[in-house]
Amino acid sequence: MATRVAVVGAGSWGTTVASLAARNVPAVLWARRAELAREITSTHENASYLKGFALHPGLAATSSLQEAVSGADVLVMGVPSHGFRSVLEELAPFVAAGVPVVSLAKGVEQGTNRRMTEVVADVLPGHPAGVLTGPNLAKEVLAGQPTASVIAMPDGGHAEELMGVFHSSTFRVYINPDVVGCEVAGALKNVVAIAVGMADGMGFGDNTKAALITRGLMELSRLGVALGGRPLTFAGLAGMGDLVATCSSPQSRNRTVGFRLGQGQTLEEIVADLKMVAEGVKSSQACVELGRLHGVEMPIVEQVAAVVHDGVTAAAALDNLLARATGFELAGIPH
């Protein structure tokens, strides 16, 4: 059993996962800002991200990476994809050999299109690297609402032990050995969420939404298979589960960006208004590139990328999709 878990990154999800782990094992949370670390340790609250939610009283935080990581036998990375590599490089000197690394980040590395577990392999070779992922809105988890999640570790990556680190009766952790599939699903599902938002913004109903979710996931499944994942993973918590939660939530940034694109706003107008770029906007290009590299047809993803990157209107993107022929539903997916 793990004796000490370090969670690196005190955003809303990193903080939540650290609090979950603290119920089962000693856990320490790293926050870049010393002030935030002190606040979490003393008040058991992260008011910046999770105001009003009590964290586990046993959870300690620190702003020293060395203090957080030294002596940990599980390393959880709660840093977003754009800062993932640099933080990992910063903490590498302090992490013990062979300690498993669990990524919480959803997204691929800009420029390289590498998955976070591949970044771990670059920076910390010899460490088994996997993900904890699923339909897990942080505030609902902390409120104790029944939630299911999935831990994916490679062979010898201590999946069952890690399940025990995070699991509780309401935060229900399942094991899936398919690291690639779980990671691809989590990293790329936001592209489909944008497509669903677009359809909503154009005034379409449940048929169109369901078609985009289902056909969009099929595209991700095909890509996942080409990358070495298993198709059924995409029907699981990391794929369908996460996508359904994202598409249901009116707070989802990706859905919101899609909705406004569907209403005819440009990406520039939306970014200026929302003051942020949704994850799916960035990953749509990566997804298209990965598809081309591996010879996978991804019509919905390509149309999303065309709208957000090439200024194609949502209406024209829809026409492009409707002009396509259909065929075998599960074409290109081994079954």
Added chain:
Amino acid sequence: MATRVAVVGAGSWGTTVASLAARNVPAVLWARRAELAREITSTHENASYLKGFALHPGLAATSSLQEAVSGADVLVMGVPSHGFRSVLEELAPFVAAGVPVVSLAKGVEQGTNRRMTEVVADVLPGHPAGVLTGPNLAKEVLAGQPTASVIAMPDGGHAEELMGVFHSSTFRVYINPDVVGCEVAGALKNVVAIAVGMADGMGFGDNTKAALITRGLMELSRLGVALGGRPLTFAGLAGMGDLVATCSSPQSRNRTVGFRLGQGQTLEEIVADLKMVAEGVKSSQACVELGRLHGVEMPIVEQVAAVVHDGVTAAAALDNLLARATGFELAGIPH
């Protein structure tokens, strides 16, 4: 190519499918009530079920089964599961040998738990039997909203030809050769929709909803595999697609029944108030029985059945689910 399609049953979905077919081939719709048949033929509207929606002007209706079915080379059954066998027996004398039969009904036969294609095999042996299914709300289809559907026929069942009968740029028909999987998914997804409604009624959010949809579909997948279906079918339009549409739609009867159960009403109160029994209420018991017969564990389905048939409260059903251990996410599903 088909030269004449008979659609039997002029409810909202049968009427819609007949109108879709009429765009591509000669089609005739059978309505039990002569008055309704005359109305459809003369006004091109089915005001009882689809008021305000224009049907294809070429669509003719009749209340004579003999007139509808004689000379048809495709038979589409738009009759609900409880009347399916008797109507099929009534029309059997008029249908030409070997004509493929496409079922639109969702549900299994009460008492026997037989699927509609099995009922076809009983009554019309030698006719290839399949289904047209998916996330297809009739009014959205008639409004021309982009929709995807799936036709599943056995070998030699003319799937490609039938795709051409129904397909258009906005009603996009895919082929899946897995008749059993498509049929089981369509027939039983309403049980999961009730579970999702219950969670909503208890005040839970998107995590719980996504977990129930995903884990519920896994149960149906396991059953489908035991019955001879393919697991990925359940991740497709007939399974996930249809379930997502059902769970998104506030008009869904099954979701509504679940919602009220989640709020603490009894099934008797709900039935008295809504004056109808939702499909999932009936099929939950069939689903449990099929699971037991084939040795498939179906915890969510069993709890739904316990609530609707045994008076267990939604809160107790949830506790029963949360008391269970987790394990491998894809356990029991070949992948």
